[in-house]
Amino acid sequence: xxxxxxxxxxxxxxxxxxxxxxxxxxxxxxxxxxxxxxxxxxxxxxxxxxxxxxxxxxxxxxxxxxxxxxxxxxxxxxxxxxxxxxxxxxxxxxxxxxxxxxxxxxxxxxxxxxxxxxxxxxxxxxxxxxxx
Numbered sequence: 001x002x003x004x005x006x007x008x009x010x011x012x013x014x015x016x017x018x019x020x021x022x023x024x025x026x027x028x029x030x031x032x033x034x035x036x037x038x039x040x041x042x043x044x045x046x047x048x049x050x051x052x053x054x055x056x057x058x059x060x061x062x063x064x065x066x067x068x069x070x071x072x073x074x075x076x077x078x079x080x081x082x083x084x085x086x087x088x089x090x091x092x093x094x095x096x097x098x099x100x101x102x103x104x105x106x107x108x109x110x111x112x113x114x115x116x117x118x119x120x121x122x123x124x125x126x127x128x129x130x131x132x
Contacts, residue, residue, distance in 0.1 A: 012048075017041045024054045033058065036065045040077060047081040055083065063089035068097055079118055095125035 010018060016032075020042050023031045033039045043058035045051075062074055063086050071094045078087035 013045050014041060017045050021045055021049065021051065021054070024051065024057075028053075030054070030057045030061070033061050036062060036070060039065075040074075043077070043083065043086075044081060047083070055081075056085065059083045059086040059089075062086050066090060066093040071097060075118060075122070091121055091125040092129050094122055095129040098122075098126055 013021070016038065020031055020033065020038070023029070033042060039058050039061045043055060043062065046055035046058060059078070066074060066089060071090055074086060075090035075094060077083070078090055
């Protein structure tokens with residue numbers, strides 16, 4: 001227990017992610033977020049620990065790196081952590097890129113309705129921004 005040991009354990013946060021969180025807290029700048037995977041981990045942690053400025057920075061970095069490979073995955077992540085900027089960017093990207101997107105497996109949950117609302121949002125986005 002923290003009060004007994006003087007240590008705070010964060011089992012769901014990697015050392016690299018924690019380093020980025022602390023760096024942002026002390027220096028107010030994002031560090032080493034070039035990797036999309038790392039930015040995803042930091043986004044989740046920033047959401048959990050209510051570090052809204054860092055969360056927004058991660059959203060913007062991830063939005064810039066949207067592509068046909070990660071669009072659906074980032075849409076699901078954005079929905080899970082209520083990342084509105086990233087979610088809108090992912091919806092728009094998917095709507096415009098749908099004809100060439102190959103990896104939408106994150107939206108397909110056979111036998112489940114976990115992402116039905118997201119599928120509806122994608123279809124609405126296709127109607128709004130899709131290629132005509």
